[in-house]
Amino acid sequence: MKKIASVIVDVPTLQTNKPFDYYIPEEFIGHIEIGMRVVVPFGNRHIQGFVVGLKERSDIKNLKEIIEPMDVIPVLNKELLHIGDYLSEKTLCFKIAAYQVMLPPALKAKYEKYITLIDDHALEQLPTDLKKLFDKQKRLKWKDVEKFVSTSYLYRKAKEGLFEVTYEVKNQGNKKKVLYYVPTTNDVEHFQNKKNQLSKPLSQKQEEIYQVFLRHFQPHTVSQMERKVANARAPLNALVNKGLLKKEEYEQYRDPYVNRYFQKTKALPLTEDQQKAITPILNTIEEKQQEVFLLHGVTGSGKTEVYLQAIEKVINQGKEAIVLVPEISLTPQMVNRFKGRFGNLVAVLHSGLSLGEKYDEWRKIQRKEVKVVVGARSAIFAPFENIGIIIIDEEHENSYKQEDIPRYHARDIAIERSKIHHCPVVLGSATPSLESFARAKKGVYKLLTMDKRMNQSRLPTVEIVDMRNELKSGNRSMFSAQLFEKMQDRLAKKEQIVLMLNRRGYSSFVMCRDCGLVVKCPNCEISLTYHKVTDQLKCHYCGFETGTPKVCPECGSNHIRFFGTGTQKVEEELGKVLPEARVIRMDVDTTSRKGSHEKLLTDFGQGKADILLGTQMIAKGLDFPNITLVGVLSADSSLHIPDFRSSEKTFQLLTQVSGRAGRHQLPGEVIIQTYTPEHYSVQLAKNHDYLQFYRHEMLMRKQGQYPPFYYLVLIHINHEDVQYVYTVAEKIAQFLRAQLLPSSKVLGPAASPIVKIKNKYRYQVLIKYKHDPNITPALKKIIHHFYQDQLKKGLTISIDMNPYSLM
DNA sequence: AGCACGCCGACT
DNA sequence: GTCGGCGTGCTC
Numbered sequence: 001m002k003k004i005a006s007v008i009v010d011v012p013t014l015q016t017n018k019p020f021d022y023y024i025p026e027e028f029i030g031h032i033e034i035g036m037r038v039v040v041p042f043g044n045r046h047i048q049g050f051v052v053g054l055k056e057r058s059d060i061k062n063l064k065e066i067i068e069p070m071d072v073i074p075v076l077n078k079e080l081l082h083i084g085d086y087l088s089e090k091t092l093c094f095k096i097a098a099y100q101v102m103l104p105p106a107l108k109a110k111y112e113k114y115i116t117l118i119d120d121h122a123l124e125q126l127p128t129d130l131k132k133l134f135d136k137q138k139r140l141k142w143k144d145v146e147k148f149v150s151t152s153y154l155y156r157k158a159k160e161g162l163f164e165v166t167y168e169v170k171n172q173g174n175k176k177k178v179l180y181y182v183p184t185t186n187d188v189e190h191f192q193n194k195k196n197q198l199s200k201p202l203s204q205k206q207e208e209i210y211q212v213f214l215r216h217f218q219p220h221t222v223s224q225m226e227r228k229v230a231n232a233r234a235p236l237n238a239l240v241n242k243g244l245l246k247k248e249e250y251e252q253y254r255d256p257y258v259n260r261y262f263q264k265t266k267a268l269p270l271t272e273d274q275q276k277a278i279t280p281i282l283n284t285i286e287e288k289q290q291e292v293f294l295l296h297g298v299t300g301s302g303k304t305e306v307y308l309q310a311i312e313k314v315i316n317q318g319k320e321a322i323v324l325v326p327e328i329s330l331t332p333q334m335v336n337r338f339k340g341r342f343g344n345l346v347a348v349l350h351s352g353l354s355l356g357e358k359y360d361e362w363r364k365i366q367r368k369e370v371k372v373v374v375g376a377r378s379a380i381f382a383p384f385e386n387i388g389i390i391i392i393d394e395e396h397e398n399s400y401k402q403e404d405i406p407r408y409h410a411r412d413i414a415i416e417r418s419k420i421h422h423c424p425v426v427l428g429s430a431t432p433s434l435e436s437f438a439r440a441k442k443g444v445y446k447l448l449t450m451d452k453r454m455n456q457s458r459l460p461t462v463e464i465v466d467m468r469n470e471l472k473s474g475n476r477s478m479f480s481a482q483l484f485e486k487m488q489d490r491l492a493k494k495e496q497i498v499l500m501l502n503r504r505g506y507s508s509f510v511m512c513r514d515c516g517l518v519v520k521c522p523n524c525e526i527s528l529t530y531h532k533v534t535d536q537l538k539c540h541y542c543g544f545e546t547g548t549p550k551v552c553p554e555c556g557s558n559h560i561r562f563f564g565t566g567t568q569k570v571e572e573e574l575g576k577v578l579p580e581a582r583v584i585r586m587d588v589d590t591t592s593r594k595g596s597h598e599k600l601l602t603d604f605g606q607g608k609a610d611i612l613l614g615t616q617m618i619a620k621g622l623d624f625p626n627i628t629l630v631g632v633l634s635a636d637s638s639l640h641i642p643d644f645r646s647s648e649k650t651f652q653l654l655t656q657v658s659g660r661a662g663r664h665q666l667p668g669e670v671i672i673q674t675y676t677p678e679h680y681s682v683q684l685a686k687n688h689d690y691l692q693f694y695r696h697e698m699l700m701r702k703q704g705q706y707p708p709f710y711y712l713v714l715i716h717i718n719h720e721d722v723q724y725v726y727t728v729a730e731k732i733a734q735f736l737r738a739q740l741l742p743s744s745k746v747l748g749p750a751a752s753p754i755v756k757i758k759n760k761y762r763y764q765v766l767i768k769y770k771h772d773p774n775i776t777p778a779l780k781k782i783i784h785h786f787y788q789d790q791l792k793k794g795l796t797i798s799i800d801m802n803p804y805s806l807m
Numbered sequence: 808a809g810c811a812c813g814c815c816g817a818c819t
Numbered sequence: 820g821t822c823g824g825c826g827t828g829c830t831c
Contacts, residue, residue, distance in 0.1 A: 004831095011808055011830080020831040043810060043830045060831050113809095152823065155811095792826085811829090818822080 001029045005066060006053035008095045009042055010109055014787050017094045020049070021058040023065045032066065035074030035081055037107070039067040039169045046167040048109035050099050052081060070171070073366070075103055077385060079420055086416055092779060092799050093406035101406055102381035105172060106359035112168045113142035115154065122162040176356060177249040180219035181236050184246050188214070194244055202242075205235040210244065219248065253360040262339040267309055273297075273450040274306050280446060281310050284424040285317065285388055292415060294395070294440040295428040297450035298688065299659020300457060300623075303428045304334075306450075307391050308341050310426065315345070315371050319388030319423075324410055326397040326620065327351055327376040332598045333623060338374045349375030349382075352595070377402060380410045380417070387421040390414045394620060395427035395436055396652055401804040409802065411436075430659060430690070431652040434701065437694055438708040453663070460630070460661040460668030462686040466677045467634070478573060483631045483671045491581055491610055495628040495666065499613045500657050501567050502637050510537060512552035514559050519549065523759045530562050570613055570633065578611075586614035619657040625664035630657055635674040635682050642753050643806055644706045647681045651693050654685035705745065707802075710768040713775065714803040715782075716752065718760040718796045728795060729763040732782055736767060739778040744769035753807045760796070766806070 006019035022040055024032050032038060032051060040049045041064045048070065076084065080102055087098035100108055116139045117123060123134055129148050133140060142165070145154065158165050185191050191214065195202065202210055208229045212220070225232040239245040270278065277295055284291045297303045311321040325334055327350060338346045347361040347370040364370045366383045373382040377400055380390070392400065392414060400410040411427065418425045427436055427445070440447035453459060465480040475481060490497050510519045510530055518527045521539035528537035528546070536545050551558045567587045574583050584600050591597040597617075604612050605624050612618060612627075638650045654672060662668020674682050684693040702709050715732060719725040729749030736746045745768040752762035769775060779799055789795045 007831080009830085013808065015828090016808090016830070022831060040831085045809065045830090047808090058831075063831055150823080809830095812827085814826090815824085816822105817824100819820095 002054035002056055003029060004055050004058050004063065005032055005038070005051045006055065007038060007040055007049035007066075008052050008099065009040065009049040010047050010096055010100075011042065012094045012096055014094075014784065017096075019052055021055075021060050021063050023063045024054075025065050028066065028069060032069050033074050034078070035076040037070035037075060037109075039070060040064070041067060045111075046169050047111070048169050050076065050096070052095075070169070075107060075366075075383075077383060079385070079417070080381065080383060082420070083381070083413060083416060087406050087408055087413070089776070090412070091406040091408050091801055092776070092783065097406055101378065101402075101408075104355075104359045104362040106355045106362075108172045110170045110172045112170070114139050114166045114168060115142050115145050115158070116140075116164045116166060118162055118164060125162060172355065175251045176254050176360070178221055178252045180221055180248050180250055181225070181240065181245045182219045182248050183213050183217050184243060186217045191217075191244070198242055203235065203238070205229065205231070206238055206242075209235055209239060213245070219250070253364065254354070254357045262336060262343070264343070265337070265340040267312060267341075268305055270305065270309070271302065271450075271452070271454055273452050274302050277448040277450050278306050278309055280448065281306070281389075281424055281426060282313055285310065285313050288422045290418050290422050290424070292418070292425045292427065292439075292445040293448055294432055294436050294445045295426055295448045295450070296432055296437070296440075296690070297428065297430060297448075298453060298459060299430045299656065300453040300455075300459075300663045301430075301450040302454040303393065303450070304337055307393070307426065307428070308337070310389055310391070310424075311342070311372060314388030314423075315342070317388055319371075319386045320382075320384040321372045321389045321391065322379060322382050322384065322387060322414075323372065323374045323391045323393065324377065324379055324400065324414070325374065325393045326399045332601070335374065338372060342372050345371040347373045347375075347382075349373060349379045351376060352597075377410045380413045387417060388423050389426065390418055390423065391426045391428065393428045395429040396431055396433040396648075398649075398804045401802075403805070405798075407800050407803075431655045432690075434648060434694065434697055435708045438698070455664055457662055457664060458667060459688050460658055460670045462658055462670040462672060462688075464677045464682060464686055465671060465673045467673050467675050470673075477577070478570060478633055479577070479631075480671070480673050483673065484577070486629055486669065486671060487578060487581075487611075487631070490629045491578065493628075494610075496604070496607070496609075496624065496626045497611045497629045497631065498618060498622070498627055498657070498660050499570065499611055499631045499633060500618060501570055501613070501615055501633045502635065502653060510548065510560060510562055512554060512557055512560055514557035515552060515555040517552055517554040519553070523756065526754050526757075530566075567613055567615060574611065574613070581611050582609040583611045583613055584609040586612065586618055591617070616653055616657075619653055619660070622660050623663055624660075625666065627660050628662055628666045628668050630661040630668065630670045632657060632670070632672045632674075635672050636676055639676060639679060639681065644701070644704055645804070647679075647700070648697055650679075650681040651685050651697075654682065655688065655690070658685065658688070705768050710745075710770055711801075712803055713767040713769075713779070714800045714806060715765040715767075715779075716796070716798045716800075717749070717763045717765070718757075718798075719794060720760055722761045724793075724795070725761045725763045728786065728789070728797075729765055732786075732797075733765045735782065736765065736778055739781075740767070740769065740774050741772045744772045744775070764806075 003024055005022050005024050007022055009016055009020055034051050034054060036051050038049055038051055039046055046067060076099060084095065084098040084102060088095045117134050123131060133145060157163055183191055195210065209225060209232060212228055222233050222236060225236060240247060281293055295303060307323060314321050335348055347364045349358060349361050365373055373379050392411060402408050414425050436445060439445045463482060465482050467480065470480045487497055519537055520527050521544050523544055526539060528539050531538050535548055537548055538545050549560060552560055567585055571583055571585050574581060584604050586600055603609060632654060635650065635654060638653060639646055658670040661670055672682060680696050717725050717729040726749060733746050733749050740746065746765065748765040749763045752764045755762060786795065786797055790797060
């Protein structure tokens with residue numbers, strides 16, 4: 001039995017980003033396994049760590065002992081530990097950050113520092129204000145005491161032996177315990193005897209409850225009992241006091257989908273397209289081969305049914321499936337389809353769940369109680385051990401890329417896991433990312449195409465309206481004549497309308513019409529956003545808030561105007577021009593409350609409204625038969641973001657939202673309003689012509705030397721002092737130019753599109769490369785070289801391998 | 808990240 | 820002589 005454990009400690013710094021060795025105490029030898037969390041002494045604190053290895057001897061002398069294990073079963077299996085190493089290597093993050101991102105947040109350590117008074121004698125020696133604090137209890141939280149006296153005083157007294165300072169390591173979330181009442185015996189006769197031995201007979205209520213337990217010896221919670229006997233709490237406790245019942249705590253899953261009925265569904269007959277697409281996937285499952293498929297299916301072509309039937313095969317083989325969907329489309333509609341087919345074999349993971357709920361869903365996976373997990377990005381780390389398929393729906397979505405540390409892409413993790421499990425990965429989309437489609441074309445991925453809609457429904461007809469002409473002809477409203485007319489028509493026909501306001505990028509800002517001043521955040525160099533509810537201007541980078549100016553702060557003019565259109569404004573306008581229409585508005589404001597997203601959609605599905613008005617969150621996944629008109633109020637806003645992917649994003653968004661119309665019997669129509677009707681993203685979305693868009697966009701990417709022709713690395717350098725940032729950025733750029741192959745291009749330093757956030761200036765260096773083994777070593781050197789400056793001078797350097805946003 | 812240690816100026 | 824500020828270096 002190995003006596004020493006190597007532990008990655010929960011201290012995210014460069015110097016501690018390596019295993020530390022500890023003795024395993026006698027009693028835990030054989031108990032502590034690789035992948036478990038343990039509490040270890042580190043310096044004079046107690047912290048959490050992950051066991052990553054066991055060994056007989058260590059090069060370090062004077063090892064300390066592990067304090068205790070935090071798990072009974074390892075939380076990370078061998079495979080996930082490997083994935084953690086892969087993550088930290090590929091995204092250049094600390095090991096501890098990689099491990100933590102793979103686990104539900106409930107398992108993240110919570111630390112508390114306590115100060116305990118040694119004895120009453122010590123109490124006498126304290127100043128009066130401290131005496132008061134310690135009068136009631138001997139142990140207090142350090143941070144509560146710290147408010148009253150200086151830390152050095154506390155340390156000094158601790159050294160003198162008045163206090164003891166202790167550290168506690170706990171989980172952030174916990175298993176839910178439910179209190180049950182249970183008979184003290186499960187033998188009928190014994191139970192009756194016990195009652196008969198009581199000095200007094202039971203009260204009427206107590207007797208009733210007693211009879212319930214006598215009939216079936218099952219544990220009951222108070223509320224369960226109250227369904228049979230009203231006001232049961234007091235009599236239950238009385239029975240406990242009389243020794244007939246006892247209280248017991250049982251662990252219970254918090255099931256976010258409890259009390260919900262899921263219509264059971266069976267496999268549907270497949271269309272020819274679907275059949276053709278699924279066959280190679282099924283073969284790969286059968287042959288236990290690793291393969292990446294790109295399933296390119298137009299909106300409404302029935303990709304989900306293909307997923308479902310592939311999963312069915314996987315389950316029949318006794319294996320497990322991971323399905324990733326973008327957070328935003330993790331709607332009840334989607335969940336229903338999986339729960340309907342696979343019932344309680346499905347775990348669901350998304351950001352709407354509480355800490356505890358996430359933890360419980362995760363434990364269902366860990367305990368092998370489910371076979372399928374449907375979830376957002378982080379569900380890719382589901383602790384399955386026998387994966388048969390990994391599906392990524394809406395593959396092109398940027399929410400699969402995590403924007404903070406570790407900056408990983410779920411697709412990369414999926415492929416890495418599929419290699420270990422010898423299973424297929426299916427990337428599905430109506431508008432695949434250029435990267436994926438290019439790989440499919442090269443034969444790296446296998447391309448599967450479904451270009452026909454199910455139900456014989458046709459793709460909707462799309463009309464582009466040039467808003468410049470509207471303006472010329474005197475229409476100053478946000479609805480073009482065409483759109484307005486069609487909306488009236490649908491309202492008359494009792495059909496439903498989806499209106500999308502593509503507000504990404506520059507939303508409602510305030511500008512002076514006389515001098516052109518745009519009100520900006522004093523800390524962030526970005527225009528402030530107008531919030532009508534509070535009548536305030538807000539910066540959504542640093543949270544700065546200010547009242548709305550009545551006159552221009554620059555020139556004093558009172559011609560202040562609000563530019564950009566918010567959903568609220570559209571809603572108001574709709575109320576004026578189509579007062580009879582019932583409108584549901586969906587945006588961050590109306591969906592922030594838990595479950596509100598779902599409720600709004602259900603209402604719309606049940607026909608409680610005629611118009612669904614929203615931001616891009618309504619572009620995906622909705623499948624309502626009665627939608628026959630989709631209006632895009634302005635296609636342009638996403639087009640002019642300074643980002644090489646803006647055309648791609650616009651095309652995807654327009655195609656996706658168009659796909660909401662006419663999915664069933666009724667034919668659909670789409671109106672796209674724009675100020676740049678000639679742009680290829682808009683034109684090709686009109687024709688639903690992905691292939692042409694792909695060809696055109698590939699030319700642009702080649703010209704601009706962007707992905708998929710080049711890989712990117714984005715380095716951000718931030719500091720309060722512009723001069724200093726620039727100097728560091730310049731050094732970094734020079735260093736990279738010297739280290740990298742000549743074929744790699746180092747661009748910059750340049751000021752970031754948002755020059756200042758939270759009073760820190762932002763500069764960036766961009767690397768474009770095709771193949772360069774020196775990239776990672778060079779970046780690691782940069783991290784090491786500037787590490788001290790980062791700690792001391794408040795410099796931050798962040799590295800994003802394959803960034804999704806260049807802002 | 809914390810925390811100890813050590814050096815320095817400021818004050819009882 | 821003592822207290823508290825902060826720069827430096829270490830944690831198996």
